[in-house]
Amino acid sequence: MRVLRPRRIEFFEPYPVKILLVKLSSLGDVVHALPVVQDIRAVVPGAQIDWVVEKSFAPLLAEHAGIHRIIACEIRRWRHSFWTTATWREWRAFRVQLQHDAYDAVIDLQGLAKSALVARLARLAPGGKRCALANQTEGSGYEAPTRWVADVAIRIAPHTAAVQRSRELAARALGYTLQAAPDYGLKTDSSHMDRAQTAPENIANQVALVHGTSRADKEWPPGHWLELGQRLNAAGFQVVLPHGNARELATSQAIAQALNASQPGNAVVWPLLPLDALMQALAQCAGVIGVDSGVSHIAVALDLPHVQLYNFDTAWRTGPDTGGRQVSVFAQPAPTVQAVWQAWLACLALHRQAAA
DSSP: OBOOOSOOOGGGTTSOOEEEEEOOOOHHHHHHHTHHHHHHHHHOTTOEEEEEEEGGGHHHHTTBTTOSEEEEEOHHHHTTSTTSHHHHHHHHHHHHHHTSSEEEEEEEOSOSHHHHHHHHHSEEEEEEEEEEESSOOTTSOOOTHHHHHOSEEEOOOSSOOHHHHHHHHHHHHHTOOOOSOOOOOBOOOHHHHHHHHHOGGGSOOEEEEEOOOSOGGGOOOHHHHHHHHHHHHHTTOEEEEOOSSHHHHHHHHHHHHHHHTTSTTSEEEOOOOOHHHHHHHHHTSSEEEEESSHHHHHHHHTTOOEEEEESSSOHHHHSOOSTTSEEEEEOSSOOOHHHHHHHHHHHHHHHHHHHO
């Protein structure tokens, strides 16, 4: 198995290529891979780019104009009921969708056995290649079938950030050089964009507090959220609180109740929103403050003023890196409210300065 060296693939020239990206989950990982689409479109404007993803994350990809076809699967659910007739029926339907087109390149951006299986089942055009990671990078999952299935396995430096890993893998697989900063390509409501450009000081005064995360050890203390919310209210911001499950809803309600005790309307609990609606709602906000989670990474993709909180020194890998409007704050056992507040004020000032 050889390692592909950066070069321009000749089949780009005669006709638009068909490229399949495989990044199934989780939400944050899918967001981190989004810039790959814009990278490819910049080099091959006529390319057809399809993406295989878990069904629950498909609505987010639907907000990206550069993705031609979203092929949804439910491997997470299927593996717990693989023996049922219903699951086999759904699996066969998925394979039909997956093999509808023949691809010039299939790129496994995930590096797990399940993504390798999907890449293997995809249909190649004559001369097409399956490309994947040749090694694990720090803090990321990796399983050996990834390189067993690949026609071309590409080694990435172990100490590589999540966004850069996907971008570099695709660039080396397709033979182009990365030049621009990451462009996540998400479509947002045009009226919001016009409002932000004409009157940056008067854009929506809501700040979303993203407290929910899949890991308890990534959470921020409830009292810290309340104090932060009080500071935001005193500065003229309304706090909005998204949630993704019953536990997060209870936390949002508790924070909102405490903030609204001094003045009704200080905080609003959002209803449970599908990903596309959640993304558009976040885009209307003045900014987002949140823990390391998929929703926080959407805030990065939207280029909002954003502070991301870390109880572990892993921000180098998954945290924002956009020159000041978005920052990560790390401390153990957890960042202080004062540190987060100062970071927020700095992000907001830079954003307003850039928009003026």
